[in-house]
Amino acid sequence: MYNPETVHKLQYSTRTNNYRIFKEYTALMDSTSQKLCTLRGLLDLKFADPPIPIDEVEPVETIMRRFATGAMSYGSISKEAHETLAIAMNRIGGRSNTGEGGEDPVRYIPDPNGDSRSSAIKQVASGRFGVTSQYLVSANELQIKMAQGAKPGEGGQLPGHKVDATIARVRHSTAGVGLISPPPHHDIYSIEDLAQLIYDLKNSNPRARISVKLVSEVGVGTVAAGVAKAHADVVLISGDSGGTGASPLTSLKHAGIPWELGLAEAHQVLVMNDLRSRIIVQTDGQLKTGRDVVVAAMLGGEEFGFATSALVVSGCIMMRVCHLNTCPVGVATQDPVLREKFTGKPEYVVNYFRMIAEEVRELMAKLGFRTINEMVGRLDKLDTRKAVEHWKAKKLDLTAMLYSPKVPSHVLKHHSIDQDHGLNLALDNKLIELSKDALEHSKRVEIHLPIRNVNRTVGTMLGSEVTRRFGGDGLPEDTIRIFFKGSAGQSFGAFLPNGITMTLEGDANDYFGKGLSGGRLIVFQPDTAEFKAEDNIIVGNVALYGATGGEAFIRGVAGERFAVRNSGATAVVEGVGDHGCEYMTRGRVIVLGRTGRNFAAGMSGGIAYVLNEEGDFTERCNLDMVELETFGDAKEEHLIHGLIEAHGRLTGSLRARQVSEDWSRYRDLMIKVMPVEYRRVLEASGAIEPLLTRKMSNKKYG
Numbered sequence: 001m002y003n004p005e006t007v008h009k010l011q012y013s014t015r016t017n018n019y020r021i022f023k024e025y026t027a028l029m030d031s032t033s034q035k036l037c038t039l040r041g042l043l044d045l046k047f048a049d050p051p052i053p054i055d056e057v058e059p060v061e062t063i064m065r066r067f068a069t070g071a072m073s074y075g076s077i078s079k080e081a082h083e084t085l086a087i088a089m090n091r092i093g094g095r096s097n098t099g100e101g102g103e104d105p106v107r108y109i110p111d112p113n114g115d116s117r118s119s120a121i122k123q124v125a126s127g128r129f130g131v132t133s134q135y136l137v138s139a140n141e142l143q144i145k146m147a148q149g150a151k152p153g154e155g156g157q158l159p160g161h162k163v164d165a166t167i168a169r170v171r172h173s174t175a176g177v178g179l180i181s182p183p184p185h186h187d188i189y190s191i192e193d194l195a196q197l198i199y200d201l202k203n204s205n206p207r208a209r210i211s212v213k214l215v216s217e218v219g220v221g222t223v224a225a226g227v228a229k230a231h232a233d234v235v236l237i238s239g240d241s242g243g244t245g246a247s248p249l250t251s252l253k254h255a256g257i258p259w260e261l262g263l264a265e266a267h268q269v270l271v272m273n274d275l276r277s278r279i280i281v282q283t284d285g286q287l288k289t290g291r292d293v294v295v296a297a298m299l300g301g302e303e304f305g306f307a308t309s310a311l312v313v314s315g316c317i318m319m320r321v322c323h324l325n326t327c328p329v330g331v332a333t334q335d336p337v338l339r340e341k342f343t344g345k346p347e348y349v350v351n352y353f354r355m356i357a358e359e360v361r362e363l364m365a366k367l368g369f370r371t372i373n374e375m376v377g378r379l380d381k382l383d384t385r386k387a388v389e390h391w392k393a394k395k396l397d398l399t400a401m402l403y404s405p406k407v408p409s410h411v412l413k414h415h416s417i418d419q420d421h422g423l424n425l426a427l428d429n430k431l432i433e434l435s436k437d438a439l440e441h442s443k444r445v446e447i448h449l450p451i452r453n454v455n456r457t458v459g460t461m462l463g464s465e466v467t468r469r470f471g472g473d474g475l476p477e478d479t480i481r482i483f484f485k486g487s488a489g490q491s492f493g494a495f496l497p498n499g500i501t502m503t504l505e506g507d508a509n510d511y512f513g514k515g516l517s518g519g520r521l522i523v524f525q526p527d528t529a530e531f532k533a534e535d536n537i538i539v540g541n542v543a544l545y546g547a548t549g550g551e552a553f554i555r556g557v558a559g560e561r562f563a564v565r566n567s568g569a570t571a572v573v574e575g576v577g578d579h580g581c582e583y584m585t586r587g588r589v590i591v592l593g594r595t596g597r598n599f600a601a602g603m604s605g606g607i608a609y610v611l612n613e614e615g616d617f618t619e620r621c622n623l624d625m626v627e628l629e630t631f632g633d634a635k636e637e638h639l640i641h642g643l644i645e646a647h648g649r650l651t652g653s654l655r656a657r658q659v660s661e662d663w664s665r666y667r668d669l670m671i672k673v674m675p676v677e678y679r680r681v682l683e684a685s686g687a688i689e690p691l692l693t694r695k696m697s698n699k700k701y702g
Contacts, residue, residue, distance in 0.1 A: 010352075057370055063361065066372060099123055128546025133467040144188065195230035234303070271300075380404070466480075495515040539556070543558045546566075558576045566585070605678040627676055
């Protein structure tokens with residue numbers, strides 16, 4: 001629907017703030033839509049007779065707060081384009097979206113003129129790029145990306161030639177090494193897992209809304225109902241149109257269904273189950289005009305996302321070379337020469353959304369609505385008669401899309417009730433109170449508490465308080481030391497920042513150390529245990545998923561998918577299940593025992609060291625992206641030996657003591673797992689990455 005004429009009119013109107021030319025652009029877009037190119041083009045609006053005065057319609061400023069820009073990562077688009085959208089949306093009270101590529105912390109500091117380059121929506125996708133405690137605390141909204149890649153089933157990827165030094169720093173990876181976004185199999189594998197992640201993120205920033213992005217497809221209503229029951233504050237129904245120019249043709253043309261169908265289904269199912277009042281429904285997918293917004297509201301939407309159109313306003317001319325790093329207008333490139341050609345300004349984007357909101361107001365006056373909330377779900381104002389009279393559309397049946405559920409009068413059809421996330425019951429409330437001296441005066445505190453498996457996401461809300469008060473650097477090491485005894489619930493120590501050490505005498509459930517962000521976690525069996533620690537699982541599946549820093553010492557075996565997408569943490573463990581170190585980009589992992597199958601699949605950075613005592617590790621390692629080596633030099637050997645000794649001191653591990661005391665024998669059994677591309681880039685740059693995040697303590701905790 002974009003062509004040279006519509007691109008020109010959109011760019012000219014927004015750069016000159018010319019509403020007349022903008023109306024010519026929207027007329028062209030709406031007429032193209034009405035040529036039966038889209039489902040919304042089949043729908044006519046039933047105007048009121050008489051209309052209401054436009055002065056009675058809610059103001060432009062209120063409507064613009066419902067607008068958001070789509071999730072486009074820094075890396076897929078340039079720094080200039082990304083920050084232009086953020087500044088513009090912050091000026092109008094809307095929301096820009098980081099995408100899944102993280103965000104440079106320097107953007108959290110307001111500019112001298114008062115502008116903010118911080119994206120209000122921080123996305124948390126399966127790639128977990130740059131998802132630190134500081135990133136989470138700096139958000140107004142945290143968006144879980146269920147829809148991986150451009151569209152469902154597509155794994156996202158950033159080619160190595162687009163990963164420069166800054167992007168690598170933000171994403172906690174290595175410049176020049178390509179980045180793969182794994183499929184969402186790790187902590188959003190089921191609706192229960194999704195509910196846990198929603199809870200984790202709410203703990204990481206209690207002030208932020210939690211949203212879930214779903215792709216419009218058949219059955220999305222059922223999933224949306226589950227999302228509402230899982231206590232998400234917002235659900236986004238993303239249509240099949242759009243995606244970046246780097247997407248395969250199959251992603252652009254043959255995945256998902258139009259947002260009109262998914263939005264209608266989600267709204268209907270939520271209304272039928274009396275869940276609609278608990279959740280905000282947002283939609284996106286090639287929204288371009290005020291009429292698109294009005295139709296979306298009548299189908300059940302309350303907030304509206306724009307991505308392609310916002311980029312066009314910023315200068316995009318739809319060359320579709322995003323993946324080649326050759327964008328001639330500096331929008332989708334990291335080439336410094338091409339980035340100089342970027343001509344977009346926040347003012348242009350502000351003008352665009354202001355004119356969209358004004359067009360929405362004009363249509364609302366004609367329809368007889370004073371507020372967006374009045375318009376939500378008003379299917380009676382949509383008419384299909386004219387469209388289906390066309391000979392090509394005669395067999396279309398839009399009954400299901402325009403169905404209005406019959407529900408009691410007390411069932412509300414738009415958001416009106418805030419979700420109860422149950423944070424008042426969290427153990428962290430007690431931890432925050434007991435850590436008052438540390439939080440207010442940076443004094444050292446020591447806490448001893450029992451723990452049960454109903455205590456989920458322990459330490460995360462405390463960590464968010466540390467980060468909010470002290471920034472990304474957190475507190476000095478061991479400022480807050482907490483000792484637990486018992487069985488910890490899911491997500492023990494999730495997103496734990498610098499300055500907090502949590503020691504657990506017992507065991508932990510799934511997601512132990514998820515997103516570890518500089519803190520230290522230590523776990524070992526109770527003194528009364530009679531089983532061998534090195535032969536038994538002590539932490540569950542998906543431990544250290546997306547960790548960006550810190551240390552974990554685990555006396556015992558971890559479950560499956562250990563250290564997936566680890567991008568900076570150091571860990572010592574005594575055995576792991578299948579798929580260990582998948583998609584790892586940085587950090588160090590030492591395994592003093594057996595691994596499961598498919599170890600190191602998709603591992604593009606960091607280094608793992610595996611004790612191959614039984615001699616069969618090569619059969620369980622995925623060698624597509626890694627090679628197996630021995631220690632590079634005496635310095636590397638010394639550091640790894642030191643880590644193992646530290647593990648023994650901190651956890652009382654007999655396995656670590658055995659290896660340390662007979663190092664001359666065990667050193668030859670250690671296999672170094674080295675990603676090929678990672679080694680190539682390090683050798684080319686002459687860089688030597690430090691093996692330790694900080695000097696190890698000699699003190700045994702607990």
